Amino acid sequence: MKNEEVELINCKDVLRCVENLEQPSRADIAKHLGLSRTTSSYNINKLMELALVKECESSLSKRGRPGKPIVLNDEKWYALGVCFANSSLYFTVVDLNGMIIDKKSVKIEPLTFDKFYKVLTKNLKYFLDKYPDNILPAIGVGSPGVIDPKTGTIVKAVDLGWYNIPLKQLLKEEFNLPIFINNRYRTMGLAEAKQGLGKGYDNLIFIGIGSGFGTAFFLDGKLVLSTNIHTGGIGHIVVDPHGPYCRCGKQGCLYTLGSLAVLEETAKTLLNLPHEKSFLDDKNDISMVNIMNAANKGDSLARECVIKVADPLCVVIEDLINIINPERIIIGGPMGIYGEFYCNYVSNKIADYYNTTDISIVQTQIDYFGGAVGAAYQVLENKLELVLNKEID
Amino acid sequence: MKNEEVELINCKDVLRCVENLEQPSRADIAKHLGLSRTTSSYNINKLMELALVKECESSLSKRGRPGKPIVLNDEKWYALGVCFANSSLYFTVVDLNGMIIDKKSVKIEPLTFDKFYKVLTKNLKYFLDKYPDNILPAIGVGSPGVIDPKTGTIVKAVDLGWYNIPLKQLLKEEFNLPIFINNRYRTMGLAEAKQGLGKGYDNLIFIGIGSGFGTAFFLDGKLVLSTNIHTGGIGHIVVDPHGPYCRCGKQGCLYTLGSLAVLEETAKTLLNLPHEKSFLDDKNDISMVNIMNAANKGDSLARECVIKVADPLCVVIEDLINIINPERIIIGGPMGIYGEFYCNYVSNKIADYYNTTDISIVQTQIDYFGGAVGAAYQVLENKLELVLNKEID
DNA sequence: GACATATTGTCAATTAAGATGACAAAATAC
DNA sequence: GTATTTTGTCATCTTAATTGACAATATGTC
Numbered sequence: 001m002k003n004e005e006v007e008l009i010n011c012k013d014v015l016r017c018v019e020n021l022e023q024p025s026r027a028d029i030a031k032h033l034g035l036s037r038t039t040s041s042y043n044i045n046k047l048m049e050l051a052l053v054k055e056c057e058s059s060l061s062k063r064g065r066p067g068k069p070i071v072l073n074d075e076k077w078y079a080l081g082v083c084f085a086n087s088s089l090y091f092t093v094v095d096l097n098g099m100i101i102d103k104k105s106v107k108i109e110p111l112t113f114d115k116f117y118k119v120l121t122k123n124l125k126y127f128l129d130k131y132p133d134n135i136l137p138a139i140g141v142g143s144p145g146v147i148d149p150k151t152g153t154i155v156k157a158v159d160l161g162w163y164n165i166p167l168k169q170l171l172k173e174e175f176n177l178p179i180f181i182n183n184r185y186r187t188m189g190l191a192e193a194k195q196g197l198g199k200g201y202d203n204l205i206f207i208g209i210g211s212g213f214g215t216a217f218f219l220d221g222k223l224v225l226s227t228n229i230h231t232g233g234i235g236h237i238v239v240d241p242h243g244p245y246c247r248c249g250k251q252g253c254l255y256t257l258g259s260l261a262v263l264e265e266t267a268k269t270l271l272n273l274p275h276e277k278s279f280l281d282d283k284n285d286i287s288m289v290n291i292m293n294a295a296n297k298g299d300s301l302a303r304e305c306v307i308k309v310a311d312p313l314c315v316v317i318e319d320l321i322n323i324i325n326p327e328r329i330i331i332g333g334p335m336g337i338y339g340e341f342y343c344n345y346v347s348n349k350i351a352d353y354y355n356t357t358d359i360s361i362v363q364t365q366i367d368y369f370g371g372a373v374g375a376a377y378q379v380l381e382n383k384l385e386l387v388l389n390k391e392i393d
Numbered sequence: 394m395k396n397e398e399v400e401l402i403n404c405k406d407v408l409r410c411v412e413n414l415e416q417p418s419r420a421d422i423a424k425h426l427g428l429s430r431t432t433s434s435y436n437i438n439k440l441m442e443l444a445l446v447k448e449c450e451s452s453l454s455k456r457g458r459p460g461k462p463i464v465l466n467d468e469k470w471y472a473l474g475v476c477f478a479n480s481s482l483y484f485t486v487v488d489l490n491g492m493i494i495d496k497k498s499v500k501i502e503p504l505t506f507d508k509f510y511k512v513l514t515k516n517l518k519y520f521l522d523k524y525p526d527n528i529l530p531a532i533g534v535g536s537p538g539v540i541d542p543k544t545g546t547i548v549k550a551v552d553l554g555w556y557n558i559p560l561k562q563l564l565k566e567e568f569n570l571p572i573f574i575n576n577r578y579r580t581m582g583l584a585e586a587k588q589g590l591g592k593g594y595d596n597l598i599f600i601g602i603g604s605g606f607g608t609a610f611f612l613d614g615k616l617v618l619s620t621n622i623h624t625g626g627i628g629h630i631v632v633d634p635h636g637p638y639c640r641c642g643k644q645g646c647l648y649t650l651g652s653l654a655v656l657e658e659t660a661k662t663l664l665n666l667p668h669e670k671s672f673l674d675d676k677n678d679i680s681m682v683n684i685m686n687a688a689n690k691g692d693s694l695a696r697e698c699v700i701k702v703a704d705p706l707c708v709v710i711e712d713l714i715n716i717i718n719p720e721r722i723i724i725g726g727p728m729g730i731y732g733e734f735y736c737n738y739v740s741n742k743i744a745d746y747y748n749t750t751d752i753s754i755v756q757t758q759i760d761y762f763g764g765a766v767g768a769a770y771q772v773l774e775n776k777l778e779l780v781l782n783k784e785i786d
Numbered sequence: 787g788a789c790a791t792a793t794t795g796t797c798a799a800t801t802a803a804g805a806t807g808a809c810a811a812a813a814t815a816c
Numbered sequence: 817g818t819a820t821t822t823t824g825t826c827a828t829c830t831t832a833a834t835t836g837a838c839a840a841t842a843t844g845t846c
Contacts (some may be wrong), residue, residue, distance in 0.1 A: 010832085039833055220617060220618060455813085
């Protein structure tokens with residue numbers, strides 16, 4: 001290992017300490033890493049020069065000279081992240097703590113790749129120009145579909161009809177900056193893992209549910225990149241071998257029984273049959289959001305629809321628990337965001353079989369902008385190298 | 394990072410080069426790691442003094458002074474591994490290449506923990522005494538049941554009636570050596586990943602099938618420790634929600650439909666009904682091994698039995714493919730070892746739905762001693778620290 | 787309030803490991 | 817036979833972590 005690398009590693013370790021410990025002093029960090037106070041101090045001073053950390057006022061003090069508490073510097077550097085979801089591009093600018101400084105969403109109409117790319121680049125330029133001295137020189141992206149994070153290619157996004165689009169390369173040529181791309185449910189999961197309901201869990205699954213199903217696995221504390229790249233993901237796990245045929249070639253997979261489309265169709269069918277009075281009777285638009293909201297308020301017809309799509313999800317979640325044994329599963333994406341009753345139902349049903357101290361199932365806390373925050377976290381994870389102008393991929 | 398650590402890391406990187414490259418010279422290693430030839434040489438010489446590597450005769454040569462090829466030294470250090478399977482303890486002594494130098498198996502009768510522990514310690518002592526100057530100061534163990542590798546506890550081994558046994562601590566006190574413990578299917582998987590059919594695959598699943606089901610996941614090139622520690626593993630994935638009740642509380646899980654016991658019961662049932670002539674008619678003992686062998690030879694009644702337990706396995710394997718997306722799945726453990734037809738049937742059935750260039754399903758190549766070889770690999774992975782007398786756990 | 791004790795952050799000097807450049811050794815190319 | 821290429825090693829240099837000393841600054845105790 002080169003000396004240069006060693007210094008980078010030490011610096012990174014020190015930076016991680018600042019992130020993970022509670023306002024540590026130089027001495028605390030030295031103790032935590034087994035380094036000398038001198039080395040800790042040397043690296044902290046270097047990080048201060050780079051404006052990645054700063055000293056703040058000491059609060060409580062014990063016997064002895066009080067150490068100066070070090071925290072992430074939230075005044076100089078920001079990270080730019082963008083995520084495509086809900087037919088819109090969501091842009092966020094976050095500080096080093098992942099707190100949103102600026103944000104914007106833009107509807108893509110008509111929904112073509114050309115329009116998407118035009119809005120994407122135009123707004124990225126807008127934010128890069130708006131904070132010329134502050135934005136870390138990189139862009140984080142969350143995209144729908146099957147993404148290969150190494151090459152930065154959208155391998156396929158079936159619903160959009162996009163295949164083999166080298167988005168990373170396109171953006172790299174456009175902006176001459178390092179680009180970090182991952183599936184949008186991976187970036188949403190990253191946001192939850194870093195600052196949301198996944199914080200502190202070493203073994204975590206984030207399930208994103210919208211028109212399709214996506215997952216982010218965190219095992220032994222790290223986001224697993226290899227899973228679910230090329231195959232159908234959990235959406236094509238068979239729940240009922242006698243169920244409806246799917247375009248994947250099998251019958252009764254989760255996609256055919258538990259998707260957003262099934263929820264909406266079920267509601268329409270039930271509303272056309274004789275039924276009790278329902279909130280949904282008044283609505284012109286029988287959308288997922290309306291059904292979820294009605295179910296949350298206690299509407300029995302809506303709840304019947306939600307349960308119909310939640311039961312197949314429970315089967316797949318049980319498979320996930322048996323195979324992966326996560327400590328927590330977070331249900332996110334559009335159905336998770338609006339599905340308070342949906343998530344509670346799944347959580348309670350799983351609690352019938354599994355001990356809730358071993359596994360908790362919770363509703364996501366982040367909205368559509370969360371995917372963009374997670375995309376920005378991909379940049380934040382490389383902040384030191386970016387500020388030092390190291391080569392990244 | 395302490396200077397000491399840096400040296401260890403460099404030394405380890407160099408050692409890994411010797412393992413992974415084809416007889417590299419000092420210069421090859423320097424090039425591969427981006428180090429200077431001086432540093433590469435320094436570390437190789439250090440490793441030679443520790444008797445972990447050695448020079449061998451150069452074979453092919455290009456223009457210029459030929460480098461001296463470096464290989465693992467298979468003459469000085471051995472690793473001791475033991476695995477409990479098939480009511481027996483399997484002991485192996487392997488060299489640094491993982492080649493078996495010495496082996497022994499002992500049947501445990503009666504099958505109690507006291508007897509197990511007595512035979513275990515007695516034979517470990519035997520091998521430690523037999524190679525007093527050669528055995529790396531550590532012991533690798535593969536055990537049935539749910540194992541927590543961090544604490545080294547057998548959390549539960551239901552079939553044996555063992556609960557919360559601190560095996561690592563017991564052996565540590567007995568031998569005063571570092572102990573590495575993992576589930577036996579994890580150690581079998583490790584052997585396959587290191588030297589068998591899993592070599593070269595970054596994303597790999599080993600499924601061990603005997604009285605129960607166990608798995609070892611290798612993701613992004615590393616054995617995942619967190620999965621399947623506390624829950625039922627793939628054995629309790631529901632295949633048919635209307636199937637037989639299981640002690641896990643659910644109906645139709647893999648354990649109730651695809652286990653060794655189901656195979657044997659199915660054979661007994663079919664043999665009592667009117668049937669074509671079968672090899673099994675002559676046997677007094679309708680055991681898994683006999684059924685598998687008959688099926689391998691083409692016996693139709695035996696094949697019917699095998700297919701009955703293979704079909705549920707296929708369902709679970711499809712789940713695994715959808716969730717994990719491995720490049721290869723290796724079927725091992727007793728049913729895998731004897732199940733040539735069984736494995737081929739599963740492989741062919743999966744090939745109907747998935748592209749065989751994306752995913753291959755193969756029969757294990759290692760026998761019962763493989764679990765002990767894998768257990769020894771746990772020691773080999775720490776050989777440098779062990780020889781340097783570094784603290785391990 | 788005075789003094790002892792504890793802890794922090796920094797400095798100069800020391801130590802250690804990787805890099806550099808030179809050079810002899812040992813092969814092939816022409 | 818000579819030029820060319822590549823290897824492994826040596827002395828020297830560079831760099832970053834450590835050590836030990838010391839001033840600064842807090843609390844605890846009498």
